[in-house]
Amino acid sequence: MEYDLAIENTPETIPGGTGILLVHPSTGETDRIDTDFLKTDTDHRLVVSTRTTAREVAQKLDYYEVDRDTTDILDTLSVERGYSRRTSESVHYISAPDDTDALVQKVEWFLQNHEGKLRVSFDSITELAYYADEDNAREAVEAILDLLGEYDAVGLFHLAEEVHDADVVAGYRDLFEAVIELSEDGTVTVEF
Numbered sequence: 001m002e003y004d005l006a007i008e009n010t011p012e013t014i015p016g017g018t019g020i021l022l023v024h025p026s027t028g029e030t031d032r033i034d035t036d037f038l039k040t041d042t043d044h045r046l047v048v049s050t051r052t053t054a055r056e057v058a059q060k061l062d063y064y065e066v067d068r069d070t071t072d073i074l075d076t077l078s079v080e081r082g083y084s085r086r087t088s089e090s091v092h093y094i095s096a097p098d099d100t101d102a103l104v105q106k107v108e109w110f111l112q113n114h115e116g117k118l119r120v121s122f123d124s125i126t127e128l129a130y131y132a133d134e135d136n137a138r139e140a141v142e143a144i145l146d147l148l149g150e151y152d153a154v155g156l157f158h159l160a161e162e163v164h165d166a167d168v169v170a171g172y173r174d175l176f177e178a179v180i181e182l183s184e185d186g187t188v189t190v191e192f
Helices: 032-040 055-061 098-112 125-132 134-151 166-176
Strands: 002-003 013-015 019-024 044-049 071-075 091-093 118-125 155-162 178-182 188-191
Touching: 019 032, 019 134, 032 055, 032 098, 032 155, 044 055, 055 071, 055 091, 055 134, 055 188, 071 098, 098 118, 098 125, 098 134, 118 134, 118 166, 125 134, 125 155, 134 155
Parallel strands: 019 155, 019 178, 044 071, 044 118, 071 091, 118 155
Antiparallel strands: 002 013, 178 188
């Protein structure tokens, strides 16, 4: 299955199973790239948030006019922080942001239970590594990439470059077949 891309400087389409690494400065404005990825040529989408709560994700999706009726949100933070939670058919929670097994299971559940063109946004690897450590974060990302291949889905994974050691960033660059780099001034460069 081919998926259209609406991100500047990228190919017009990518095959199912593709994971894209979005490397950005920690202060970089990634919302437009993320939402352009999510709202193009998609039947269902999942936003995995290790950085913000479901409420904040929903506000971003509404602002950028991403169809909420076909979007699921996985909030990894609210339970741990004691925030109020409104579980619904499209908003899911895990008990702690370092529970990578539960996170991967929820992604697999989403992919198993939806048909058509499926996209996953993972925001962010950096925050997951903060809670779960670099090795567990890497294992979770690898597991989700395998799931994308199994279910013919595509994914966009955020990584704040300056927070990680250079060898960790290089390892992630090698893991992904596609890398989008967002510079501090908003310039987008890509390697596909």
